[in-house]
Amino acid sequence: MSGVPGHDGWELVVGLEVHCELKTATKLFCGCPNSFGDEPNTNVCPVCLGLPGSLPVLNQRAVELAMAIGTALHCDIRPSTFHRKNYFYPDMPKDYQISQYDEPINADGWLELPDGARVGIVRAHLEEDTGKTTHAGASGRIHGADYSLVDYNRSGVPLVEIVSAPDLRSPAQARSYAAELRAILVATGASDGKMEEGSMRVDANVSVRRAGSSELGTRCEIKNLNSLRSLAHAVEHEAQRQVEVLESGGVVRQETRHWDEDRGATVTLRSKEEAEDYRYFLEPDLVPVVPDDGWRSAVAEALPPMPAARRRKLGALFGDEPVEPGGARSDQVATVVDLGLDELVEAAVAEGVPAALALARTANEAATDADAARRLPLVSYVALLRMEATGELTATQVKTVLADLLRDGGGDPAELARERGFEALSSEAVAAMVADAIAAHPDEWGRYRSGEDKLTGFFTGAVMKASRGQADGKAVAAELARRRAEP
Amino acid sequence: MRPSPARTASALADAVRSGSTTAAAVVEESLAAIAHGDGEVHAFVTVLADDARRQAAEVDRRVAAGEDPGPLAGVPVAVKDNLCTRGAPTTCGSRILEGWHPPYDATVVARLRQAGAVVVGKSNMDEFAMGSSTETSAFGPTRNPWDTSRVPGGSSGGSAAAVAAGFVPLALGSDTGGSIRQPAALCGVVGLKPTYGAVSRYGLVAFASSLDQVGPFATSVVDAALLFDVIGGHDPLDSTSLDRLPPRMASVVGDGVDGLSVGVLTEHLDGAAPDVVRRVHEAAEACAAAGASVEEVSVPEVRYGLSAYYLIAPAEASSNLARYDGVRFGLRVAADDVVAMNTATRTAGFGAEVKRRIMLGTYALSAGYVDAYYNQALRVRTLIAEAFATTYRRFDLLLGPTSPTTAFALGAKLEDPLAMYLSDVCTIPSNLAGHPAISVPFGTGDDGLPVGVQLMAPALAENTLLRAAAVVEAAAALVDGDGNAVGVEEQR
Structure with missing residues (x-):
């Protein structure tokens, strides 16, 4: 303007x-x-x-x-x-x-x-x-x-x-x-x-x-x-x-x-x-x-890539989805480049972490202590983000473990999660808990099966309570949807 | 009256190195000569007797310990008071620096000490090296040892007089437009202005940075070469310092001038006194007799040297002297605010000639005038350098008078700046071109006072210059003021 x-x-x-x-x-x-x-x-x-x-x-x-x-x-x-x-x-x-x-x-x-x-x-x-x-x-x-x-x-x-x-x-x-x-x-x-x-x-x-x-x-x-x-x-x-x-x-x-x-x-x-x-x-x-x-x-040869080129490179991680100038994603890209955290995003995406997740965690959480984040072993960071991508840890748990990693200057995220009591719930465990919740609430299950979607929250809440917050909400929702689709 | 110079530096250093005398004894002799004679001559602003005795003791300790005490072991040296000496006053002949003790040695001073030389004192000078008579010093004039009613020349008049009076065999001066060569001529000693960049300027308080150069005074050409060998050479602390100087000038001094071509510069004969011109011709004949081809040559551009110099040098000085503002060192005259303090300090601290040049230089650089004055002067400087370059394709050396006259009376030119400026007319062109030049005593004028002849050479041709200077010196030993032959020993 x-x-x-x-x-x-x-x-x-x-x-x-x-x-x-x-x-x-x-x-x-x-x-x-x-x-x-x-x-x-x-x-x-x-x-x-x-x-x-x-x-x-x-x-x-x-x-x-x-x-x-x-x-x-x-x-x-x-x-x-x-x-x-x-x-x-x-x-x-x-x-x-x-x-x-x-x-x-x-x-x-x-x-x-x-x-x-x-x-x-x-x-x-x-x-x-x-x-x-x-x-x-x-x-x-x-x-x-x-x-x-x-x-x-x-x-x-x-x-x-x-x-x-x-x-x-x-x-x-x-x-x-x-x-x-x-x-x-x-x-x-x-x-x-x-x-x-x-x-x-x-x-x-x-x-x-x-x-x-x-x-x-x-x-x-x-x-x-x-x-x-x-x-x-x-x-x-x-x-x-x-x-x-x-x-x-x-x-x-x-x-x-x-x-x-x-x-x-x-x-x-x-x-x-x-x-x-x-x-x-x-x-x-x-x-x-x-x-x-x-x-x-x-x-000229000793010069590292400049911010404009680095922003373009990060933007390219989103493939066909353009990073719109002035949008929230564009701001995240700018933050990551300003703080020199490009490598964290790029390494995570290279190991299969979705670009949006890698960018958000880096620009929002890692950026809170950029000096520590730049020193973090890439392998620790990537492993943690993969645990979120696969549903082994929840977003809240990942943020807690990331804070531990930044404080300690690295470490094994699975180990840190265990120390915190963030037991990784296998998909079998999630399925078992969902089955328990269905068995305990047959009426609600019937209404849910007949199309009452708002009850997703009821069952998710029940599983969360049973797992003391360790279940991944998305994994629970996915299991509920799978069970409902069963004949 | 012809004063008696000290023994040569080479002889003194040999005696100290061989143990046949001590540095302490040599230095005491120098201090005694100063104590006896400097009341009248006033060659020194500061005599550093205690420092000198300590340095002499250290030289003697090195000799006793079997260490190499250096090529100038125990030789007393006078250092012009614009060269920084750690912990000792460095006034530049100005009230504005009274009481300032530099926290460091100039590179040339450090090299002197390294070579075993002993700094016995700081020699008098025109204020900030601006003058040709040593009369603008805030601490009173220096007098010519040959005739104390005459000036010693300037601005390094104290150094020239200290050597001529026999206080010291060697001295350091600085030459911006002739400030080594002109006083050397007027005091009957040897004075060398090296190629610009041949000697470090680090620790030389700047007058006009693109022209300033440190150089030696001595009683003989070989001594001048010896001192030049000690102080010259690359210094990483001076960005304009050169690193391709041939080493050990002193060893080539006796090589003669057979086969060299010498041009007698007619422009410099034109304004000179007849008795001075006669000596120049005699020096030319001496070169011819030693096998050089000699002919007259005209380089008309040098006529504009003085005008260009009196724009360039003051312009640089106006900037170089800005730092004397009362804030960090030297004189401060208290006032209500910082601008008033700056003004009061500079008004009280600088003498008339310094103020005149600051104003000239400020004007020459001012918006609206810089093209007509400063930039025009730079173009003239280029023309002169090019004219010399052309001339040096035909000649190895140029020869002429150092000064148009012998030493003039104290007060004769002090109130007439233009007349004073003209005494540097022959020396300025070498500074503008950055070339080396030397003044060698050659008999006396009709008044019985010494005449100096000037030899000039292209950049870095100090060896050629010193060879020819030695030939002229040898011929000079055969004449006295009346043109009669005298023996070398008698002159010493």
Whole structure:
């Protein structure tokens, strides 16, 4: 669905700039550990503190991860250079940021959304992160702060900035793009994609125009989008604000705006007139990065399948039944891919477990502890799901045993079921119990035989009671139906 | 008056290594010379007497233990104050770095220590290496040991003066537009600016990163080669460091110039004083006498070098010097908010010449001006490099004056930046091209002050450069200020 919610006749145009921290062992230009949450100012050295005389040396692993991102986003991977972006800020030790400017390592790619739409990728370039400033005082921002503390642990952490084309047309699509990009970044191994820890940071360029127009309106850049939810909200609110300005005869000023989550509104940070002149020039302390064909293909070959391909592969398990976009099954597929649990589903289906059952158990139950689920021996998981498929255990029992498996990191599901007292009831036992129930309730049996279907529940309940809940409801119903069909 | 230089580094190191003297004795001699003479010369910002004695004791311990104490065992060295020395002041001649003690050694300093050399002090310099007279130092000027009413040149004036005065046989300097060669010429010592990338810049406080290069000062060409052998070579901490340098320059110094072709660069003769030009011609004749073919050559592009340099160097400096903001190290002048603190700190911490260049460079990079100034200067830089490349197809070496004049009086050019900038006109082109060049003393001018001749060579041709420098040096030993023959021993 495109357009500006609540305003017919307007079209929304969004492009996203996503900063992704790379999951390297060390920083972009020095050997300091790249790790989140350590004691402030412990992962620092002359280089990332910008001490006089220090020089940057490029981290090759960061280049490889950037190339992996570029490959996953179908970009051209090009010879590239670094520039200095000059501006003063206390958390930027050199008072310039080393960033790629007119020669980025990745350019001209695309990303496919789950609904099949393609979003252009303008560039995905390498740069260094700044330190982190904490402003002490009532405002929590630099203005009005009593003092500020700077942690340089983050200074020099490698970032890839991914700039989309202005191809997104709704808040939901912007959210879908960010979610898909995050899944791709996680799949490449480049990032953990944690927006709440700041390892993925999203800025949105938002403009509106009259429906049918092909010209771009004046855009505003929205910052401080800390979750996918706030991204969608902020884009929607900003679009509405711009439409209201235009409809009341005003003009939208190009500016940077801050999303205020509590107020549910964007507020001006700085206008274009106040914009800095960054005085970019080629970083003389670094040499160009020129990936050769061999390096490029090595990166491409090492790349695991991307989410879109994995979703297609899971969808194919359903054979002729299509997985409809936006449906419940599509959501389950997306969850499984997001959490990297594809193998569990695929292994179960390969051993004869119905695709719907394998997908549901994985997306609903295994997903509750995805880290443990990814470590689970496939053989345990598949064996458990087979016990449900054959009726040896009920759905409720399977969920209980699965929780045990996740807790223990594996095990024999039959053994765990026995320990729980979930005695597997053979079909003979079920048949015997059904026969007992029929014998005990001849009147009801007669009415059931003559077509009173609602009595299925009566007999099932009786068998369940007798088996203390261990009988499989479906197996009981099947036995009842078999007996009724007997002459 | 001709000062008396120290014994050569090679001789000192041999004596220490063989046990005929101790590093402790050599270092005490150096410290005594400094104590006696530096009050007048002011070559040093900081004398590291205690550190030096500890280092000397360690060298002597290595000798006594039968370990290899290194090729520069016990040799006192002055280190320009823009090279980081762990735990010891590194001021760059600026108030803004007063009191800052780097937590690490520059690669070249680490290599000096590894080679057994003893760092006796940090030598004075123009503030952030911006100047040609060592007068812009926040800690007062250095004076020329030949005539203390004259400047020693700059920006590495302290290092040049320390060697010329006989305080130390070796010193390290840095050369962005001539800051080793010009003071070497004005103080009558040897100064080498290596190929860009031949010596690590790690720990050299940046002025203009694409031009800066560390190099040696010495009393002889062979000593300069010895020090270059110690500090040069690949460093993984400097991305622009080269790894294809021929080893052991010192061993080829005596190979002569027979069969080499030397071009005398006419553009550099044009603006030079007649007595300086005369010495250049004599040096050319010495090369010819040693078997080189010599002819004049014009490379008109070098005329634009100075203009290009005074856009590129300040542009890079404006960025390199941004970090002196009062936040993490050095001077901080308190103020109400961070921007006011940055401004007050930089206003108080930087001198006039540094501020002038930061403003020039900021302007040259600004939106709307960058194409006309900085980018245009880069195109000129390319033209100069290409012109040199063409010239070096015909010549192995180029020869000219290092400085258009001998040492000028203190204060003579301080208030006239353009006149000051012109004293680097002959040295700048090699920095723009990234090529090596050396200044070798060659007699004196009409005023009795030393003249330096400059030899230039293509990238990584340090061996050719040093061979020719040794030939010129040998010829220089046969002339004095009046053109009369003097003996080598007398000069030493």
